[in-house]
Amino acid sequence: MKISFKKISFLFLVILGLNLAFTSCTSDLDVTPEDDDEFLSEDFFKSPDSYKQVLAKLYAGMYVGGNDGDASPDISGIGGDFSSYLRLLFVVQEFTTDEAVIAWADGSLPTMNTQTWGPSNEFLYGVYSRSFYQISLANEFLRQTTDEKLAERNVDAALKTEIAAFRAEARFLRAFDYVQLMDLFGNVPITTEADPVGIYNPVQKSRAEVFAFVESELKDIDNSLVASKANEYGRVDKTAAKFLLAQIYLNAKVYIGTAKNTEAVALCGEIINNSGYTFADVPYKYLFSADNNTNGAQSEFIFPVISDGNLIRATGAGVSFIIHASIGGSMNGSDYGMDGGWQGIRTRKEFVQLFPDETATGDKRGTFYTTGQTLDINNIGSFTNGYAVTKFTNKKSDGGLAQRNDIPDTDFPVFRLSDVYLMYAEAILRGGTGGDLNAAVGYINKLRTRAGASTITSGDLNLNFILDERGRELFWECHRRTDLIRFDKFTGSTKLWQWKGGVKNGTSTESYRNLMPIPATTIQANPTLIQNTGY
Template identity: 30%
Template sequence: MKINPIYSLLTFVLGVTFTFQSCTDLDEELFSDITADNFFQTEEEFISALGRAYQSLAGLGNHSGLWSINELASDEIVIATKGGDWFDGGVLLQLHQHEFLPDNPFFQNSWNFLYGGINNCNRLILSFEQLDNPNSAAFIAELRALRVLFYYWAMDAFGNIPLVIDFTATESPTNSSRQDIYNFLQSELAEIIPLLPVAKDGTTYGRMTKWAALMIRMKLYLNAEVYTGTPRWTEAAADAEEIIYNGPFNLEPVYRDNFVINNASSNENILVYPYDKVFAHGFNWVMMTLHIASQFSFNLTEQPWNGYQTVQEFYNSYVDPDQNPGTQGPVWKGLALEQTDGTIDGRLSNFLVGPQYRDDGSRLEDPGVEPLDPTGRNGDPDGPPVTFMPYINEIWPNGLRQSGARIGKYEFERGGTANMSNDFVIFRLGDAILSLAEAKYRLGDTGEALDLVNQIRERAGNLDPFTTLDDEKLLAERGREMYVEMTRRQDLIRFKKYGSAWWPYQGMNRPKRVHSTGSHLELFPIPEPQLLANPNLKQNPGYN
């Protein structure tokens, strides 16, 4: 976590109530005589107000929001029901099996996260526009860029959403089409990109810059055929090239360094949200994925929840099961990280697998291991050791409590709390390089596409370079590189793999395919509470 102007002044702005006009007629009790007119005089004061808008991003790193719906609906992550744990009314199974219901609370949480951020941006944009201050123009552009980020995520997830940019509006909004939202974002980015800062230093860390805005536009173009029906590969390539060849970023020599506890020094990360275990809470992956007993592995102050697991087949895309048969099947007896040809994918740091140990190096035990655990470890005379198995027996009703490789992408702090201090990566150069490779591949330039993909493979470790490229290889390489960075669902849709049947988990009492199919499932439903609160909204097709 890196201290920056937005973060350091955030605590001040949260303690101040400004006399901003809102879209409601609630009477506000004033606790301060600081107003917009007498406060926004210096750059530091502007930045402190910006902190409230950026704080809206804090929900990215916790359970049951936008990150969760994207990851659980993909082939990367699942949360198996483990006896009495994690059924949660079936909402998690719905997400993974593509049986989306509008009353699933995860959709409402995601909607509130997105429109809370949009609302904060709209409020501050209005306040800054009312000032007679030459400093306000640059900050308005920055807020518009942040608003674009929220709208980009909202359009990708929900498609036909309200477009609200006037904080004083009092009428309930209607849906705008996905095409209209796309056009708005494209227009906004064209106007604000020239106005945004280009530096990569302490003054711009964790803030919207030209490069972050270009990443959003690159992704709009990369997915344009999905969003609008018209591909925009040339434009996607142009923005990716601007970031890669003219931006102040370089691939970190070690993949893992982008996600360590103190990852502010990464030369690859383009936009992050700076979490901190004391001052900026909300990054809870250490709780969400680790086994209950893992508290003693990392000497954590709280007990983890034993939830999020990596889908076995996705894990196997790193470790070839044909060369490592021990990584799959109903009997799992160990893990071979090194393949028989000697190649090692350094991105296996994305996972926690194999035997787990206490902080002092002694073996970690799990007295609650199930009698049905197929490894036979429950008969160990010294007690059943904790061993994370890539193998997942079933996702309901009796998933094994030690099954599934756990999310290890971000370094977990020994002696840490439920809140992590790693800065959450939103955009980074590795994504831009693979996006350029895909755009070039779609345009027929397979030579450059191969070179770009092999840059990523070379950085990953002692991997043989690809000599040919096809959709399957490109999608798989994106998956390995971008694991749990909230891109997989989008990638599956773009590569037309999202409607494919998930794998048949052994033991599942489902005679049909494991998840529902249909093109309407490429959008999540508009949350039911929003439809009830606003009769002007219409549900997405296929959910009525």
């Protein structure tokens, strides 16, 4: 992970310590400029390096919650550790499902375990605010990099070319933010660089309008993004945009009521055959080790959130949160390259039962820690209730130590090629045309062979198998809630797991919970917003 871009990103945040804040497009964020004479001012942009520094801030928001790691949070009223984008996505995508449960009783966190959340939930406010904060950051960067602005500053031709690619990356990251908002909250405002700066009430748009905006943006930036595999590691390229577009097409029936599986098949096939990203033919554990940027795993990482124990000061954010919080009971933190555990995250019985055994014998992806742990969760607040998960580690793939043991080096794969294989197969099964079912079987067997699991035939391939296989391959990678909703198994009684609905053995939950409530604080700040049904 020793690349110039990452150093720019985190040295910019940690060493320069600039106290970045923006006047939000929505007053609920309450993030106002504290040093606007220094950052994003005309003087700031006189330096040719400033453009890449601001782009770095956009990427860094995926991991850290503020300009000094956990300190100096971007979002007023939420700590930098709690407001890390990756941490928040883990909370909403994992704790709400069969894949994870957390022992802690911080604020409204327990309601995420039981699908009993409400509009006052501060973690939902956190992910809503983080998304719009990142959007406001991207919008201001785009305002400051127009042709007119660059001409005023006499920016040379070579830098202008580079900035054109930066702008496309900023638009991609903004589209990513809107996908999270659309997925979680449905109808949300759309703001762009064309909107005014300052506190005002943006108009709420329908989920279909947000979908159309994201679709248009991702198609439009294809001409400006760097070619596939040609960008620095950790930055997006044309393939990342194709992946995100394929992802929303696969979920289009949920988002807009119209299936777009044929479009998903085409994009997935393009990525598989023409992107240059290749299946990582290494042990599965390599993908989640401290050297996963160099051990061969990186060949399938289309969009990773990069980590560095020496450059990041974010003990409670990102992968540091995931690894720290998943260590407890009789586990020894040093076995996972860490200085200890926080006794928090485990998995639920029903997820363990997706694997042929509990010892990773029949499927090496089923990495559970069972010593002193019970399979049943009688008490959510007790770490030893529920099997622990050892998927992510801060040790290198050869067992060697990372740079330090308090903050990990392990990168988080937001998009990877293995997911494309699974999306391709699912889109075909959902009626998408133009694909090859036999090829899809072959792609899935690559995953299963790497995991030491038995291979399948086309007769085994159905939607229920795909959902289970997505769980086995992609668990704890922030996909589960979205997947369960797409398969109509998140709410209701079709699929139950322990403590769903607040009952030990699980119970049916209301279908309106497929959408999260728009945070009450947000509606107080912008009374034009309409709350989602049921809340």
